[in-house]
Amino acid sequence: MRIAVVGCGAMGSVYAGRLSAAGHDVLVVDSWADHVHAIATSGLQISGPDGDRVASIRAFPTTPHEVVDLVVLAVKAADVSSAAATLGGLIGADTVVLTIQNGLGSADEVARHVGADRLAVGIASGFGASLVAPGRVHHNAMRAMRFGSYADLAFSAVDRVAEAWRTAGFDARAVDDIAAMQWEKLICNVAYSAPCALTGLTVGEVLDHEEMGPVSRAAATEAWEIAKARGIAVDVDDPVAFVRDFGAQMPAAKPSALLDHEAGRVGEIAVINGAVPREAAKVGRLAPVNATLTALVRTREAGFGGRPNR
Template sequence: MKIIIAGAGAMGSRFGLMLHQAGNEVTLVDGWQDHVKAIKENGLKANFNGEEVTAHLAIEWQQELSSLKTETELVVLFTKAMQLDQMLQDIQPVLSENTKVLCLLNGIGHEDIIASYVPEQNIFIGNTMWTAGIEGPGRVKLFGEGSVELQNFAKGQEEAAIELAKILSQAGLNAKYSDNILYSIYRKACVNGTMNGLCTILDTNMAGFGATKFADEMVTKIVNEFAEIAAQEEVFLDVEEVIAHIETCFDPELIGLHYPSMYQDLIKHNRLTEIDYINGAVSRKGKKYHVPTPYCDFLTQLIHSKEEILHAQ
């Protein structure tokens, strides 16, 4: 299958590498010029569960796609949430009326932006529990196991969604079709809404945060705010199950030693974060629905304050 990974950071590189290894024709697209240059010259280098791997994938700078001649069958969106609109503008030259677009971004509500650029019948939304880290231009660290859930955005595209899940699973990405993806997206957003912001503010990995005596209380408060907002949209989370799921992230034998993507962005790479599309989205929806969200409000303010202090770009 001819696939473009739009946003070739840590997660995009993981999916691109695994789809490439499964025999698909993969092109990475990214806006980080040093990253693009490194992969063009030396291939994508990955520590893949302890094994050093180099994959020579095609990669293009997203602002120079007009010369890319390819009949893209699938675009997987992995750009940062705040960069989504620009990426969708830049990839227009490679989209056809038959190109399927799968959004696996963290956060809530991305389908509204995508629908401005892509016919609804071509939009598929999902989430992933895979992890990845970027160690520098052209180099990533991939470890652990994960999964993907996805669903068609428009009715009548269920078979197409099932086929996409099959293609991802053939690459070892453990994908499955969901008939209630909004539940899964909110459930994943709870993981991001706790682990990302809190680990970033506290300057620790997930195991370190989980070892603190206040971890359970903070996680519970934030998850309850997400659940109250989700209920306003007729998505009813099993709060106890979600909290138990989040707390498995504390285990250093699983993924507890992982530093979440927001930490990597802000602390390691001095980049602006996706907080407005995670806890910030809950804060905005709280105002819309007249539901108090004090923990999400405060955590959003803390992350933005840290961005200012660090002069993140």
């Protein structure tokens, strides 16, 4: 399969490197000049629990005019709209666009630029990845990738995408209801993203913290209640037990929101905790816990000076 990965940060690099190593024809697009140069001259070096490898990949600082079978949009949520607007040269009549971001709302931006009928939405769960240096990425785990149609993309087309990822060693599967899975991940993310970013605590430390533990659980419960009010068929009966089980699997983990703050970067809180009050408003509800957490994070980020998010 001919694949373009647009946004070659930590996660995008893992996707591109493993897909290329599996025999797919992969190119990457990223604005970080040093990273692009390193990949183009020395290959993309990937290290992880299943060993080290180097993938030979073509790399570009701007989107080339080269039609591919699959475009993987792996930029941060804040860059989705501008990146999606550049994809035209990669898209032919049968090209599928797969967008993979945290939270809710990014796919709507992508659909406006590329069309809803060719769009698939991806969810990455249980991953930890970091860029070690230009051209070098490390990942800690690869628990699950789930893909679904944004609108009317045929299930068979989504399954072909999942099969490409399975050949690269991912636990990948096409699902009928991607919205439910997005919300299930969101319930976990809101429990830890803002609380960790605001306090510097890891997931496990928040889980058992005397003050932040109840806040974390309240954020998750509120998101679960809004999902139910929105008619989302989440497979969660007890949101507190759900997020406790999730956190117990990775107690030492730092959510991306905390990693962004440690680097002085503006993160994606607007599509994580910030998504809950927006979704609540659609059914005439309020989400004060997540609204407050979002406001606190955004206030803290106002002092970062708009440093780029990678």
